[in-house]
Amino acid sequence: MAPQRRAAPRGPESGGTAAGPDRGGRRHSRYPRGCWDSGWLFLLSSAAVGGLLSWSYLSTEDGVTEVLARHSENLQGKFIEIPCSEDYDSHKRFEGCTPRKCGRGVTDVVITREEASILDLHSGALSLGKHFVNLYRYFGDKIQDIFTEEDFALYRDVRQRIQQRIAQAFGISSASMYLTKPTFFSRINNTEAKTTHDEYWHPHVDKVTYGSFDYTSLLYLSDYTEDFGGGRFVFMDAGSNKTIEPRAGRVSFFTSGSENLHRVEKVHWGTRYAITISFTCNPDHGIGDPVLM
Numbered sequence: 401m402a403p404q405r406r407a408a409p410r411g412p413e414s415g416g417t418a419a420g421p422d423r424g425g426r427r428h429s430r431y432p433r434g435c436w437d438s439g440w441l442f443l444l445s446s447a448a449v450g451g452l453l454s455w456s457y458l459s460t461e462d463g464v465t466e467v468l469a470r471h472s473e474n475l476q477g478k479f480i481e482i483p484c485s486e487d488y489d490s491h492k493r494f495e496g497c498t499p500r501k502c503g504r505g506v507t508d509v510v511i512t513r514e515e516a517s518i519l520d521l522h523s524g525a526l527s528l529g530k531h532f533v534n535l536y537r538y539f540g541d542k543i544q545d546i547f548t549e550e551d552f553a554l555y556r557d558v559r560q561r562i563q564q565r566i567a568q569a570f571g572i573s574s575a576s577m578y579l580t581k582p583t584f585f586s587r588i589n590n591t592e593a594k595t596t597h598d599e600y601w602h603p604h605v606d607k608v609t610y611g612s613f614d615y616t617s618l619l620y621l622s623d624y625t626e627d628f629g630g631g632r633f634v635f636m637d638a639g640s641n642k643t644i645e646p647r648a649g650r651v652s653f654f655t656s657g658s659e660n661l662h663r664v665e666k667v668h669w670g671t672r673y674a675i676t677i678s679f680t681c682n683p684d685h686g687i688g689d690p691v692l693m
């Protein structure tokens with residue numbers, strides 16, 4: 401069955417909250433001491449009850465979970481810096497590219513939902529049962545029946561914008577990064593895994609799993625809770641997991657070392673589409689953009 405194109409309109413941009421001037425201090429002194437104390441106690445106990453409630457609400461079988469990006473949010477950009485692991489020291493360093501600043505970011509404004517829906521059409525055509533398929537080898541001459549030159553141009557443009565966003569977030573030059581392999585479409589549903597490659601739910605470190613990766617990006621093509629259930633992306637931090645709920649057009653990116661150990665929750669229903677676009681700092685591990693031959 402041909403996949404359906406979903407042309408969902410974009411929601412309004414989310415605005416930031418400006419911090420106001422400190423208005424709290426002077427008001428407290430107007431209250432009699434006893435009243436202030438009980439008010440404070442009340443505040444503290446409500447905060448404790450609230451905290452407990454949200455803790456139990458957010459807790460999962462994996463421990464305490466914090467949501468970094470909800471499906472319903474339209475995030476301009478969120479970036480969290482974290483200390484780099486030592487993984488990069490055991491590889492050749494490329495100053496100005498190899499991570500010195502590490503972290504993770506997510507944005508909903510670099511790729512539109514419309515662009516995601518066009519790419520999604522193709523991931524539907526690529527349901528081949530295995531996780532890694534070399535499209536050129538698989539389709540041969542027929543590849544031109546599946547992808548048009550416009551599709552490749554869109555892919556190149558999307559990849560370029562993601563690369564620039566990553567470079568900006570980590571303070572490096574976009575020209576020092578190279579696309580690397582595997583860069584792939586993934587399609588996940590709740591059918592049984594056929595090979596170990598299909599077992600996407602295992603915690604892993606991309607730099608260990610894929611070798612050449614320095615920066616990983618994920619472009620989501622479908623929507624958590626609308627197109628599929630489960631399937632959230634989880635950063636596995638000590639003591640607290642951080643989740644990203646996929647949303648069409650959402651880009652999440654992070655340094656590929658063990659500072660960003662992660663996994664994907666099992667998909668319970670529906671189909672989840674995403675593209676993994678990865679970058680290396682080592683020109684020897686770079687690959688060219690896909691082209692139509």
Ligand SMILES: O=C(O)CCC(=O)C(=O)O
Nearest residue numbers: 586606618633664674676
């Ligand atoms: O699809 C995702 O959200 C993550 C996939 C992933 O971890 C990977 O391809 O290495």
Ligand SMILES: [Fe+2]
Nearest residue numbers: 604605606662
């Ligand atoms: Fe990964």
